[in-house]
Amino acid sequence: MSKPLQGIRVLDLTRVLSGPYCTMLLADMGAEVIKIETPKGDDSRAYPPFDKGISAYYANLNRNKKSIKLDLHDEKAKEVLRELIKISDVFVENFKPGTIAKMGFSYEAVKALNPNIIFASISGFGQTGPYRLLPGYDVIAQALSGMMSVTGWPDSPPTRTGTAIGDVLGGLNCCIGILAALQGRNTQHHGEYVDVGLVDCSVSAMETITEIYMVEGRIPQRAGNRYEFIYPYDSFEASDKWIVIGVGNDAIWKRFCEATEHDDWFNDPRFTLNKDRANQKDELNAMVTGWTKQHTAAEIITLLRAHGVPCAPIHDVADVVKDEHIAKARQMICEIDHPIEGKMRVTGNPVKMIEADPYTYAKAPVLGRDTAEVLTGLLHMDDNDVAYFTKE
Numbered sequence: 001m002s003k004p005l006q007g008i009r010v011l012d013l014t015r016v017l018s019g020p021y022c023t024m025l026l027a028d029m030g031a032e033v034i035k036i037e038t039p040k041g042d043d044s045r046a047y048p049p050f051d052k053g054i055s056a057y058y059a060n061l062n063r064n065k066k067s068i069k070l071d072l073h074d075e076k077a078k079e080v081l082r083e084l085i086k087i088s089d090v091f092v093e094n095f096k097p098g099t100i101a102k103m104g105f106s107y108e109a110v111k112a113l114n115p116n117i118i119f120a121s122i123s124g125f126g127q128t129g130p131y132r133l134l135p136g137y138d139v140i141a142q143a144l145s146g147m148m149s150v151t152g153w154p155d156s157p158p159t160r161t162g163t164a165i166g167d168v169l170g171g172l173n174c175c176i177g178i179l180a181a182l183q184g185r186n187t188q189h190h191g192e193y194v195d196v197g198l199v200d201c202s203v204s205a206m207e208t209i210t211e212i213y214m215v216e217g218r219i220p221q222r223a224g225n226r227y228e229f230i231y232p233y234d235s236f237e238a239s240d241k242w243i244v245i246g247v248g249n250d251a252i253w254k255r256f257c258e259a260t261e262h263d264d265w266f267n268d269p270r271f272t273l274n275k276d277r278a279n280q281k282d283e284l285n286a287m288v289t290g291w292t293k294q295h296t297a298a299e300i301i302t303l304l305r306a307h308g309v310p311c312a313p314i315h316d317v318a319d320v321v322k323d324e325h326i327a328k329a330r331q332m333i334c335e336i337d338h339p340i341e342g343k344m345r346v347t348g349n350p351v352k353m354i355e356a357d358p359y360t361y362a363k364a365p366v367l368g369r370d371t372a373e374v375l376t377g378l379l380h381m382d383d384n385d386v387a388y389f390t391k392e
Contacts, residue, residue: 003030003357008182010034010090011081012065015042017138017164018122018198019094020061021171026090026178027064028349028359034088034374035065036081038072041367051344059364060346063336067365068374069389072103076388081105083379085113090178094122097132107193117191118181122170126197136198141166145202150209153224169201231277232256232288235314238297245288246310250274259307260291321345337363 008031012023020035020042027033035042047057070077085091091110093100100106100121107119121127124136142148142160152159177194184192203210209220212228225244226234232247247253250273257266265287271277277284292300297313304311313319320326320333327333332348349359371390375381 004353005029005031008032008090009088010092011036011084011088013091013093013095013100014122015094016044016167017061018167018170018174019092020044021168022120022122022174022178023065023092024061024063025171025175025349025351028361029351030357031090033065034084034370035062035067035365036070036072037067037367039069041069045367052338052340052342054339054344054364056344056346059336059339059344062364063346064360064362065365066370066374067368068371069368072105078104080375080379080389082113084374085110085117087378088114088117089182090118090120092120092122092174092178096135097121097123097125097127111191115191116185116189118178118185118194119191120174120178120181120194120196122174122196122198124198126200127195131199138164138166138198141170141198141202144199146206146210147202150206150220150222152222154222156222158222165205166198166202169205170196170198173201173204226281226285229278230274231281232284234281234285234288236285236289236292238292238295238300241297242314243292243297243300244312244314245292245304247277248310252309253277255307256304256309259303259309262291331359334359334361336361339363339366 005026008026010023010026010031010033012019012033012035014020014023015037023031023033023035042058042062044058044061045055047055049056051059070080072078072081085105091105093105101109110117110119123132124140125131125134139160142151142165143158145166147165148158148160151161174194174196177196181192181194212218212220220228224234230246230248232245235242235244245256247256253271253274254266257263265271269276270280271284295303301311301313315323330348330352332350333345334348335343336346338344346361348361368390372386375386375389
């Protein structure tokens with residue numbers, strides 16, 4: 001067995017979140033990821049939280065990678081990068097459009113060095129269009145995509161999601177684009193340019209919400225935790241904490257009524273079909289909440305699951321990290337060696353594969369740790385030349 005991307009070499013010129021998330025996935029899947037950092041390093045090395053002086057933010061996103069220091073304002077460093085491009089498969093950057101070209105590494109320049117390379121760019125707005133040169137961050141993507149307009153409660157202001165989902169979606173889509181381009185290279189025998197914009201990715205993730213407007217001419221509004229077309233599909237208050245219940249179709253509604261011993265709800269013609277229940281969501285919410293408040297979350301979860309009704313407690317992060325299924329069985333919380341001493345925990349890779357080697361999570365590199373190894377092992381540089389790039 002081996003990892004699926006074994007033998008693929010990635011030059012990672014990204015920093016902070018969207019790009020490092022993309023290359024983290026590639027590294028987890030076996031690619032050799034060489035992170036090229038400025039002499040000051042990725043900005044996220046200074047982001048909290050810190051574990052023994054090391055940024056856990058950086059450590060999670062940059063595990064399984066090598067780090068070399070190159071000052072791309074230096075012509076000798078640029079020549080090193082050119083030589084690495086010739087022997088690599090993927091080149092990933094997340095600078096503002098035009099920045100990497102000014103450094104001398106436009107797609108055309110990189111393609112001239114290696115016609116088979118996959119060149120991937122992540123930016124706020126993509127490489128084309130009137131907004132292309134505007135600065136773009138996660139919150140900008142969430143705002144412009146419409147995501148914030150439908151997140152929150154009817155009486156709350158527009159709200160960003162609790163995580164930087166625009167950046168994560170950018171990293172995910174870039175990874176997918178790179179994998180597709182690598183497969184395309186196998187049959188078409190040439191490289192590709194993958195252009196990913198955070199705003200585009202967030203718009204894509206809006207899916208049905210955007211379709212509502214385009215089909216019905218109606219602008220969807222904030223609706224809290226409920227789903228517009230299905231009910232009861234919402235959060236409900238138990239006697240001790242909040243839970244969610246997902247009655248996704250009429251068959252589940254029948255099982256829900258049986259579990260709660262409410263034949264009267266099932267026989268009420270106002271609630272017969274899902275569309276009927278959605279139209280009566282306010283009244284139904286009050287009825288279901290009246291029932292849930294009489295029981296603890298554990299009691300409700302045990303009862304409903306026994307009847308095949310989708311439900312779950314609303315976890316906080318501490319619950320997630322301790323959850324037997326999530327953290328342990330699905331290995332979504334894993335340990336890596338700490339760059340200084342001991343162990344530290346990181347989030348696991350969600351893509352599980354049966355035939356490939358299991359994931360291993362090597363510690364994130366200390367800044368420039370692998371400079372000498374890469375320059376001697378891949379470019380066969382002599383000690384004097386290596387010393388130029390490793391001096392402090």
